[in-house]
Amino acid sequence: MAAFLPLLTEDSSSLFTALNRIGPVILNANRSVPLPDPPQHSYLLIDQNNADAQDVVAWLDEGVEKVILPLAIIKDLVDVIPSERLLLLLDAANTSAVTDKIRNGISGILLKTPSLDLEFISSLSKFFVGSTIYVSSTSGDLPTLSNIRELRSTGATLILPESHLTLEATSSTKLNIADAFLAPVTSDRPDGLFPTVVTDQTGHSLGLVYSSKQSVAESITTGKGVYQSRKHGLWRKGETSGATQDVVRIRLDCDSDSLEFRVVQHGAGFCHLNRQSCFAEASGLPALEATLKSRLASAPEGSYTKRLFSDANLLKSKIMEEADELCRATSKEDVAFEAADLFYFALTKCIASGVEISDIERSLDKKAKKITRRPGNAKPQWSQKEPAPTGTTSQKSIASEPDGAIKMRTADLSKCSQQERTQLLRRPVLKSDEMIEKVKPIVKAVRERGDKALLEFTAKFDKAQLASTVVFPPFAPETMAIDDEVRKAIDIAYSNIRKFHEAQIQGSKLVVETMPGVVCSRFARAIARVGLYVPGGTAILPSTALMLGIPAQVAGCKEIVLATPPRPDGSISPEVMYVAHLVGASAILKAGGAQAVAAMAYGTETVPKVDKIFGPGNQWVTAAKMFVQNDTDALVSIDMPAGPSEVLVIADHTANPAFVAADLLSQAEHGVDSQVVLVAVDLKPDHLAAIEKEVDDQAHALSRMDIVKQSIPKSIIVKASTVDEAIAFSNDYAPEHLILHLENASQFVSKVENAGRSNGSCGDYASGTNHTLPTNGYARQFSGVNTLSFQKHITSQEITVAGLTNLGPVVATLADCEGLQAHANAVRIRLREMQKNEL
Numbered sequence: 001m002a003a004f005l006p007l008l009t010e011d012s013s014s015l016f017t018a019l020n021r022i023g024p025v026i027l028n029a030n031r032s033v034p035l036p037d038p039p040q041h042s043y044l045l046i047d048q049n050n051a052d053a054q055d056v057v058a059w060l061d062e063g064v065e066k067v068i069l070p071l072a073i074i075k076d077l078v079d080v081i082p083s084e085r086l087l088l089l090l091d092a093a094n095t096s097a098v099t100d101k102i103r104n105g106i107s108g109i110l111l112k113t114p115s116l117d118l119e120f121i122s123s124l125s126k127f128f129v130g131s132t133i134y135v136s137s138t139s140g141d142l143p144t145l146s147n148i149r150e151l152r153s154t155g156a157t158l159i160l161p162e163s164h165l166t167l168e169a170t171s172s173t174k175l176n177i178a179d180a181f182l183a184p185v186t187s188d189r190p191d192g193l194f195p196t197v198v199t200d201q202t203g204h205s206l207g208l209v210y211s212s213k214q215s216v217a218e219s220i221t222t223g224k225g226v227y228q229s230r231k232h233g234l235w236r237k238g239e240t241s242g243a244t245q246d247v248v249r250i251r252l253d254c255d256s257d258s259l260e261f262r263v264v265q266h267g268a269g270f271c272h273l274n275r276q277s278c279f280a281e282a283s284g285l286p287a288l289e290a291t292l293k294s295r296l297a298s299a300p301e302g303s304y305t306k307r308l309f310s311d312a313n314l315l316k317s318k319i320m321e322e323a324d325e326l327c328r329a330t331s332k333e334d335v336a337f338e339a340a341d342l343f344y345f346a347l348t349k350c351i352a353s354g355v356e357i358s359d360i361e362r363s364l365d366k367k368a369k370k371i372t373r374r375p376g377n378a379k380p381q382w383s384q385k386e387p388a389p390t391g392t393t394s395q396k397s398i399a400s401e402p403d404g405a406i407k408m409r410t411a412d413l414s415k416c417s418q419q420e421r422t423q424l425l426r427r428p429v430l431k432s433d434e435m436i437e438k439v440k441p442i443v444k445a446v447r448e449r450g451d452k453a454l455l456e457f458t459a460k461f462d463k464a465q466l467a468s469t470v471v472f473p474p475f476a477p478e479t480m481a482i483d484d485e486v487r488k489a490i491d492i493a494y495s496n497i498r499k500f501h502e503a504q505i506q507g508s509k510l511v512v513e514t515m516p517g518v519v520c521s522r523f524a525r526a527i528a529r530v531g532l533y534v535p536g537g538t539a540i541l542p543s544t545a546l547m548l549g550i551p552a553q554v555a556g557c558k559e560i561v562l563a564t565p566p567r568p569d570g571s572i573s574p575e576v577m578y579v580a581h582l583v584g585a586s587a588i589l590k591a592g593g594a595q596a597v598a599a600m601a602y603g604t605e606t607v608p609k610v611d612k613i614f615g616p617g618n619q620w621v622t623a624a625k626m627f628v629q630n631d632t633d634a635l636v637s638i639d640m641p642a643g644p645s646e647v648l649v650i651a652d653h654t655a656n657p658a659f660v661a662a663d664l665l666s667q668a669e670h671g672v673d674s675q676v677v678l679v680a681v682d683l684k685p686d687h688l689a690a691i692e693k694e695v696d697d698q699a700h701a702l703s704r705m706d707i708v709k710q711s712i713p714k715s716i717i718v719k720a721s722t723v724d725e726a727i728a729f730s731n732d733y734a735p736e737h738l739i740l741h742l743e744n745a746s747q748f749v750s751k752v753e754n755a756g757r758s759n760g761s762c763g764d765y766a767s768g769t770n771h772t773l774p775t776n777g778y779a780r781q782f783s784g785v786n787t788l789s790f791q792k793h794i795t796s797q798e799i800t801v802a803g804l805t806n807l808g809p810v811v812a813t814l815a816d817c818e819g820l821q822a823h824a825n826a827v828r829i830r831l832r833e834m835q836k837n838e839l
Helices: 013-019 053-062 092-097 100-104 118-127 145-153 177-182 213-222 284-298 304-310 312-328 332-352 357-368 418-424 432-449 451-461 484-502 542-555 574-582 593-602 619-629 657-668 685-700 705-714 723-733 745-751 761-765 801-817 821-838
Strands: 004-008 025-028 042-045 066-070 086-091 108-113 132-137 156-161 194-199 205-211 226-229 233-236 245-252 259-265 409-412 510-515 518-526 529-533 559-564 587-590 612-614 646-651 675-681 716-720 737-741 791-799
Touching: 004 013, 004 177, 013 177, 053 066, 086 092, 092 108, 092 118, 108 118, 118 132, 118 145, 145 156, 145 177, 177 213, 205 213, 205 259, 213 226, 213 233, 213 245, 284 304, 284 332, 284 357, 304 312, 304 332, 312 332, 312 705, 332 357, 432 451, 432 593, 432 619, 451 593, 484 542, 484 574, 510 801, 518 801, 529 542, 529 593, 542 559, 542 574, 559 574, 559 593, 587 593, 593 612, 593 619, 646 657, 646 723, 657 675, 657 685, 657 705, 657 737, 675 685, 675 705, 675 723, 685 705, 716 723, 723 745, 737 745, 791 801, 801 821
Parallel strands: 004 025, 004 156, 025 042, 042 066, 066 086, 086 108, 108 132, 132 156, 194 259, 409 716, 529 559, 529 612, 559 587, 646 675, 646 737, 675 716
Antiparallel strands: 194 205, 205 226, 226 233, 245 259, 510 518, 518 791
16 A cells, blocks of 8 residues: 555646656546556546546556546446446545445545544445545645554555645645655664665565665655665665666555665666675576576677577577477476477567566556457467478477378477587476475375375375275286287287396306405395386386386395276276286285375385385376485385386488388377487488378377377477487487387497487387386486396405405505594404414
């Protein structure tokens, strides 16, 4: 609420400018001069009973905050204009004429009264519950500062006509604007100063200072940032540093004991450390705005931002491209990611045109004030999809789809800057810190309340009402009843996968004599208790149960807990049940998501605790795995961070378009966040077009087409000149799956450095290799799941007397060097004993 509300009837430009810095100004519609343009922070008083309703709406559309109307006009507008934009002009004698409809259709009243009767005004506020009361005295007497404070105590605001206001000192005939503004402000400081928060135009904090009546008065009059230093007196910001401020708005807080200065900051920044803010460096949009302004002034030649500022067509194309990307985004993470890209390019356009974020916000505020609204339909060129262009080289160029065509993005490595190439390597943003915060309450509940919480989450997330979440062997035959062909396929896959993983087992003991009498050894032991997460979600995955269960079985794990989400009826798919039987699962947990991970990590009344958790899953599962791994109370490890499925296909002139398309789609159908990449090695346009046509044709024939329609447009075709260039890009990308459609493909396998696995669907199911693989670029550091993943290695040493005689002094010397006397003593005490025995 403002300290007072000024009423201007003429063109008092200096008063209007100063008053506009401290709050709304009432302008009389009968002014002899036009309204300011734009009429920001203005209320419009219409005291004629014959005012046109269309004019009222037009004024509000122009940006007038509120209109003040007499009863004769307002009664016809309460159903047309939002209540927060309407104030009732009311004589004290006519309060009984106000109907309930009018009371409920306005946000306040301007009361014209011959005297400032506080008791009457207070009772009036009880009649107009929830409305703001503005009071205008018709006596013509000069109100006092006490009158302003007293009215504020009743919740009312005093109207002061311009004839009572001045920029000069308060006198017997006029009140100084600053005195009137500060009349209700109180200070609990001995020096009487007012704490003052300084922000930029968008409300981001710059710092905390102090103000006095003198400094506020000067700021209101001059429009410059002026404060009161507690040590040096009046402080005119930037007077010596050049970092001056233009005051946009000065406001009181709700308790009238502190101020906010909203300013345009010039120079290096507000802080004496030449930073924008005293609290920290800017972040988000303000930081981007500052960076772009700096780049506009002095961007280095060859930089991407310099190209954007210099090439209007490139910038236009990027804005259109990113807008299209945002329209196609579906998940929260993708929408945020694409919106950030669009903001970057849109703000670049704005800065190039001299438009700042504050200008955008003012435009938004003005649009929000409009009463009349357009239908909001899209223009014809956007409401109808256009034909797809024949080709493009931009990083994210996406063809329009007049016939529902499913197409990938295209980029050309020979035309990409280093920054654009880096962008090609990025996956959809996975905000693991945010996801971990979301799973924490779930993990905590399962850890603390065990089975009870697990059953609640299963009912909530899996929509299954269960009496118990755990099934122990032997498993009922009817739960494993599957089609004979499916059983035969699983049995063959089981045999192949087992053969390959049995070959990986390290049963022999490694023994090395490092020096005479010193023998070091290393031997493998199975991890005793393992948890296998088999996703349910959009697909039944007995293949994942095979890929995780077989190496656990081969390694000799004593307990194998298999967790998978139940179906709504509480059952588990019979295919997964059959695989659980084959791999010797010791328990099946009917639960999914973070709750299943938590149950296996900590154990519950019925769920056995495990030592290591394996398996892919959605973001909730991945975040929960990462969280429990870092909790020392859980004492559990995980196989790897796993994200959405991905494949990179390298294809040259020998590639069959149908085969390439099928391999791409094999991973694209996993989920809307899956990503597939085709690296085309010097392919002719017709060959590439044939692949794109196959992708579209095959996608439309898939039962999971709705998923593919979302994942494929987010995926990319990368044009490369040579196989070596293609493999170099693949090594940087580090895909989960790598497929080579190359002439003499085997000769290039030695050049592959980073990939989860180099094969496709056969490896996903039954060839023998494992399909639980590192994603999101983690193939640089992690291997896929294998038999060794389920083993740990223990080392030992055997040292003879002769060995200790030779080695002991070396150990003691190194221990002394590190200041670890007990370590040295453990050797020396044995050496002394050995010497005694020799004597």
